[in-house]
Structures are given as C-alpha cells and as structure tokens.
Amino acid sequence: YRDDLKARFPDLNRKARSYDIHVRFYHEHLLERLRMCGERQRIVPQKHDFSDTTLASNNKCCVCQKQAVRMSKCSGCGVAAHEECSNRISFNCGTAGRIRVKYKYSREIIHAKDVYVPFYNALCTNNFCVLRYLNLKVTQQREAFSKALMRVFIKQKNTQRIIKGLVVDEIANTPDMKIVFRHNSLTTKSIDYSMKVFGHEYLAQVLCPVIYHVCKSDANRCEMDPTRVNAEQKYSEEETNQLVDQNFRTLREICTALLARIYATKRKIPAQIRLTMQVIRESVLAESETRGIDPMKDDVTYVSLTAFLFLRFFCPALLNPSLFNLLDEPPEPSAARDMTLLAKTIQTLANMSSFSNKESFMLPMNEFLQAERPKMRQYLDFVSSPMDEDSKAVAIPEPYLDDSIDLPKELVRVHRHLRHVQPLMQSHLDEISTENEHEDCDGFRNVIKQVDYITELNLAEEKTVS
Template sequence: MEASKQVIVSVWDHDKMSQNDFMGVVTLFLDELEPGYTYDEWFTLTSHVSSSAVDGDGDDDDAAAMGSAALGSIRLKLHYKEEEILPLEHYALFTKELRGHELAALQALAAVTKERHDVAYHLIRLYEGEGYDETVELLQALTVAEIESTPQATVLFRGNSIATKALDLYMQMVALPYLHATLGTLIQSIYSSSESAEVDPTRLESEAELEGNWARLKTYAATAVDEIFRSIDALPTTLQVVFESMREAVVARFPDDAVAPYTAVSGFLFLRLFCAAILGPKLFELAKDHPDASTSRTLTLISKTVQNLANLAEFGPKEPYMAPMNEFIQANIPRMKTFLTQASTVGEDFHAHDSLFIDAPRERAALVAHFVQSRAELEEYASGAAPADHAAALARMFPILDELEASRAAGVRPQIVSATSGASTAAAPTSSSSADGAGPSAPAASGELDPTLAKLQIEGEERKENMRKVLAIQGSLSKCDCKKSLASRDRIFVREGSMNKVSKGKMQARVFFLFSDMLVYGESKKVNSVAFKGMIPAAKMVVVDASAAPDLSPEQFRIINLVKKKTIDIHCGSVEDRDAWAHDCAVLSRRARGFNPLDEATQALADKILSLPCVEHTA
C-alpha cells in the first residue's frame, strides 16, 4: 500500500439539534515536515483539500493563490515521526546490552535525554512483550535503584525520572479496568448531579449553602474512600509485587521514617492513579467529556481530600476552609495504612492483567532511535561525568548502534532460518523502501523449507492481501489493546479456526487466530465480532508433545503459556486439524527463539507448570 503523503485535518462545528457545520480543512504535506520536530503554529483553514503545500503561517494569500477560499485559522500542535524498523533478529545484541549490566546503558541514556516519557513508554512495552514477569523485574530494579540513590525520604520519587515515568505508564497500561470498576459508578453519579459541593465561602454567594455542600462533599469523599478500600482484592498483583519491593527498600533506606513506606506507595497508587483519575476523568476514560466548571470543582475537592488522606496528612493553614475535613481524615488514617500495606503485600492469589499486543521490532527501533539521537550527548557523558559502569556500557553499546545504523542504511533484509537444518542465510543488502509496502524478502536456506515457514514467504499482492486480512481481524476484535498495534508490516497471518478451549473439564467455544509471532483467541459474539480473551507470544509458547500429555484425547493438543505460567488445552474438530495446528504453533514457537532448544531455565519452568518433565513437540 502506497504511503500517505499528506495529513488532512477536517474541522466541523458539532450541532446536537441539526447537521454539523463544515468549517474548513488544513492540508499538511509530510515532505514539508521535519521528522522529530514538534510544531505549534497557526494554519489556514480552506474550503477544500490543497494539492500542494501551504505555508503554515496563517497567510490568506497562500490559499487564495491556489483558488481555495480562506475560512479562518486554527492552531495545531503536531509531532511528525518517521520510523525505520529492521527485522527483530537485528536487535538481539542491542536488547541484550540494554537489559544487561544492571541497566547501565539505559541509566546512561536517562542521564542525558530530555525524552524520558517516550523512552519509558517504549521500554515498558518492550519488556511487556517478553511477559509481565519481565516488566515487574524492570520496575523493581528501576524503583529500588532510585530509592537507594535518594538522599532523604521527603524528596522520594519527586522528579520525572525513568523510574517514575515507567511505573506511571505501567499503571495506566494495566490498571484501567481496575480503576473503572472502582470509581466508575461514583464519577458517573457526580457527572449526572447538578448540585454543588463547594465549601470555600469566598466562592459562594451565601454561606447558607455551606451545610448542604459539606454534607455532599463528605458523602462523595466517603464513597470514594470506601470503594477504594474495598477494591484491594482486584488490584493487579503485578503492581503489588512492585509496591512490595518499593516498601521494603524504603524501610531499609530510611529505617527511622515511619511514614515514608506508606507515602512511597501512595505517591504512585493515589497521586498518579486514583486522584489523577478523579481530577481528570476523561483522561482515564472514566467519562466521555471533560466536566463542566461546577463538576470539575467537586472532583477537585474530592481529589484533594483523598490525596491528603493518602499522604496521612491533615489540611493546614494554606487551605483553612478545608479544616472541617480533618476529622474525616483522622478517622480514616488507620484504614488507609491497612490498605497501603495490603497493596504492597503479595498474597497467595496471583491475578495478572491480560496480555497486551506488542510490536516487538517497533519498540526496539524506537529505543535505538533515542540512543542515536542522543549520541553526541552520550559520548560527552561517557568521557566526562559518567560513572565507570555507565561508560563501560556505552563503550559496548556504540558499536552495536553503528551496526544497526549501517544495516538500516543498507536496507538489510530479514534473516530466514530453515526448520529442517537450523542453518541461516541472509540476503544481500537491498533497499527497504517499497511502493506497495511489500517489504523485503529473503531466499530460503538450503534444504526443503518447512510448509509453515513457506507460508511466511509472501511478497507483492500476497503481502497486501495479508495486511487486509490482519486489518479485518483487528476490526473484528473487541475488549483488547489490539486496535492500535495488531496490524504490523511484519506480522503474517497463518491460520484461523473455531475450536474449543478446555477449561476445568468444560469446553469453551473460541475463535483462534495464529500469526507469525503470536496466537490470539476470543469468543465469537456475533458475525464479524470476537471478544478478545487472550494472547500468547510465539516466543513464550511451548507446544507439548503428546507423550507428555497422556490425558488428552486424539483431537487435543496442549500449549504452555510461559507468560501466565499455565497450560491451555485446545480441542480441534479432527485429528488432522489437531496435527496441523500443533505443527504450525510448534514451528512458529521454535522460530521465535531461533530454533534453539529450550534453555535450562525455560525447561525448568515448563516442567514446573506441567508438573512433569516437559517434552516439546518436534514440529
């Protein structure tokens, strides 16, 4: 598919009573934009889409010169970004260095970059693609390192570090369903009410309103606190694991501070999640629209109250009108301490969030780009203020970056590995750009190519048809994060089918979609609508040989999900279907790890999950 050369912004005046009114369009030409630059400018609104670039300075003469009437101007803030992504295997050394040596290379980048939010975003998604256990270990390492380097508890997690950004983004990634279940009903009731909860006398026309307003505010605050305290069993366990390590590290670092272990946890769970969501419901998808002025004020007062309670602190002289709320805060401090202790204590029941769709090469490419963009600053840092471990990490990282840049410039094609021989061959460098989006290709290695791998050798019209198929599947899925990331240039559709997932002895009808890098399944609700139920990355999937699953029927096969540390049994329509599905899943699983046998740690984990020695299906 041909790449777009322009972005068209169409502006309409929304009218609830009649038709919406067209106000004009702005045409932005991509070849006129500087990659990596953020624009904040006024652009001319015209009556129709332009066929050539218009200077974005609001000058009506430009529009008139092209015969398009100028209808006004609009201020736009936009950021243009170009991404050049290599096949996943090219990032192996980069990923190893990034994750190794106690994250020294990452910490070096964090010391010089101004784009910590974007670095943290792609970092979290890279680790999440490897499984939630990997993400938890990353967050534990980052937060504990920051605690150990903080001189006093009063400034703990006050800055916008990689650690705070990463954990903040992770909470938004995994805790939204929990947040909605906890506060959704309360937020909607506040939105639907027209009554004020203002308690600042200087904002009221009459102090006679105070009594009723205080009653409403205390009721709202009590409801919010009660709902939060009751929600402890639904808090994602991965967050509890991170909070537990944080609390223990704070106790060890500041043994004489009795409050810091609580406020370290509440600084994330309340300041950055609960209270932030109360203050801005639309940003957390708790409401469709921003609140009006009266509702916004009510939410602000509730948020202030809950945040002070989470800080274990009363209102002081800066906000004397809130002093009547101190009795409520004092009464609930013991409950808050109990909740924060439970939120940072891992129990026996482990319930993780659903797996997310992650485009692994894209996340790695984005992080490489940050290292490349900061190369000059990193070199200066390495030769000057960098600690020895940071300098050593950068000395290892720079040649890796140079090799990746050379591969990108040369248009390297992906490496194809034969399932039969295990040998690999790389095609000669060629241009990676393609008008039809077909992308690079590679010859098969010597020997007969496995039929499953042969399905991945697509070009031209086949690649276009593959993208249409993936987009169609993406459109049919609901209740998942896939709307933004399922369709990927390198993701190839392999097969789909309606089968049964065996759960606790019961058959559950499911639709399965197998791609080159993952297995996705869901429940068919109606025609062209599938409710997402789960996803297993190919790299985290082990297909069990029938000899290690004697309890299965001939139509069934078993997959070990290394991410969620459990098995999934699939009942096919026939033995032939079972053979085909098991073969394809096994080949793609082995392909994802370079056709290497299970390493010692993975074998031990598979044995533990299976409760007997695991024998992998030999595709």
C-alpha cells in the same frame, strides 16, 4: 556499491519494513460539513455578544493565544478573547470559525526481530546500567522514551526486573527520603505507564460509579470555598455558611464512599501493580536500614507508595476522567470542581498530611482525614505485602498485552531516543573508563556499539532502497 553494503551488513539481506506516521486532515471537507450542519439548524451569522467574565481556569485568547482568567466571552458561541482582542476576531457568531491543524510526519526503518536481539541484551547488561544512568538525565521526550521502554519489557515479560533496577537506583540517589518519587524521572514515568496499562479496567471499576454520581449531581454540591459559593452575591452571610456546611457534609460522604470502594477492592488490584508496590516498599525499607533511619518516621514508606497509587493513578483519573477513558467527554465545570475537591482530599489523606491555613476553607476536613488515616495505612500495608495465591491470580493476561505490542517497532523508538543521548553516554563512558575495571564500562560499550550498528544499518538500507 549495493553488494559492498550487503557484504558489510549481512542483515541487509533480510527484508526490512518501514512505517510512516502522519495525519491527514481534510479541513475543507470538515468546514463544509459544519457549514451544512449550521444551515440545517438555521444558524444565522451575527455579531458576538461579549461580556466581561472570570473563567474557571486559564484559557487562551482565540486571537493572541495568550492565557488569562479575566476575558470577554461571547454568550452565543462561547468564544473567549481579551477585551482589546475581541474587535479583531475574523469570524461571526454562529459560523464554523477556523481550525488550526498541527501534524507530525516521521519515517522509520524496521529490521527483522533478530537484528534487535543484541541491542535488547545490551540494554539489560549489568542490571540496566545505561538506563539507570539516564534515569534523571533524560528530560526531552521522557514520557515517550519510558513508554517505549515499558512496552518492550512488557512484551519480553521482564517488567518487574526493569522496575526493580530503576526503583533501587532512584531511591539510592534521592538525598531526602521524604521526597522520593515526587519528581518526574524515567522511573516514575515508566511505573506510571505500566500502572495505566495493567490497571485501567480496575480503575474504571473503582472510580466510574463515583464519577457518574458526581457528574449527575447539582452544581457546587461539594464547594466549600465561601467566595465561590456566593460568587454572584445572591446569598446572605448566614445562607452562605449554611450552604458551605451542607457541601462539607456532601464532600465527606462522597469521600467516604470512594475510600470504601478503594478499600473493598484491594484484592482485585492487578498482580502486576501489587508486585510493583512490593518492590517499592522493600527497596525503601532496605535503603532506610542502610542510612540508619526509621522508615516509619514521617510515613516515608507509605508516602513512597502513594506517590504512585494516588498521585499518579487514582487522583489524576478523578481530575481528568475523559483522558483515562472513564468519560466520553470532559465533565461540566461544576462537576469538575467537585472532583477536584474530592481528589484534593484523597491526595492529602494519602500524603499522611492535613490541610493548612493556605486553604483555610478545607480545614473542616482535617477531622475526617485524621479518622481515615489508620485505614489508609492498613490498605497500603496490604497492597505492598507478599501476595497469596488468590491475589496472584488477579493478573492481566500476557497474551492480551502481547497482541498490541510490535517489539521491533518499540525497539526502533528506543534506539531513536538513545541516539539523541548518545553523546551523553559516550561522555560518561570516557569518565568511568579512567577508573580501573569499572563494572559499568562493558554495559555502556555494548549499548553504544549496538546503537551505532543499527544507525549504520538504517543508513545502508536507505541507500540500497534509493
């Protein structure tokens, strides 16, 4: 039987490897260490001291796991729960408490690199026709799929080609140019990941000084909402207005400093990101000409660029600096609120819009936004224009990225995702096959054929091993 399988699948004669993904968490050991740490610090278990508190954002109750803003919070250990749930907490204040562990285990079979060459070539058929079709169709694990795809094309030094194919298709299938790239798709997730890969060092260089400055500052130094400034009712109306005016000036100064850093480092943007911006700009202009609309109307061209540079690059890093490895731990709530207002202002400027009455406390910033808008347009024109030789030199070295990417492993992940959507691909192939000589038919047939082959090869490998 084994010989028969090897006769059917010659690739089985080549050694395959497998890798296991799992998490081992010795929670008992950790709890013991925490208990010993508590003893060294002489923490005596005691009852919780609960008080009714309005939290800064939605938090989960430690008992029922439901979210709420208004909860009872312990002044000792900080645990939060609904008032009706607080009597059901099973651990005392000052103890290690409980730890919930969630882990995932999977096993993948990885064949030799050459086995996946036809599969990769099939994905590239007819300007990535299968990937363009799946752009808005893939909803589950879209981020993981796009990450695996981009790592494959980064390894193959084919990033700009796949980005251009996805961008052109997304723009063509967006009915309203004002909202292009504003929703999540395979295109937006892929570009988002590539910008994080190529632009992390640049992002840290631009944002870290501003983030450190905000985190070291006093609380509420940028807060412009009077209800938050005087949340404890300890200021008079006149004193509250004075604090709001002072915070307004502080917020404007920090925004000015941040924008100055962004504008001053425009030549240091990695070449890979600038090439992506150039592709987006050229594609938007070409589609606008096809539709007979003015690309400058409603700043469509600029908004399509800021959908990535600011909406998915600068501003998320300001909102969650620890997730971008710009800080070792999340900032304090007061600093996080300041950076939220900073990101809100920068994003509104990038959207070429102004604050409305919905956030009336931010209306004083509109004059600042109006003054900065011409500079923002100049900046976007520069980063999306063809590069000179000096700008082309600012590129992330390809060997630096290649060392961290295992191409067969990433193609295995792509194959796994395509298996999940194979019925969708087959249905579309049956639909377009009724049309005479549809240009995408061969592309879909090749991809489905390769997906089936690798699936059968994996099954045969498992049988030979067992």
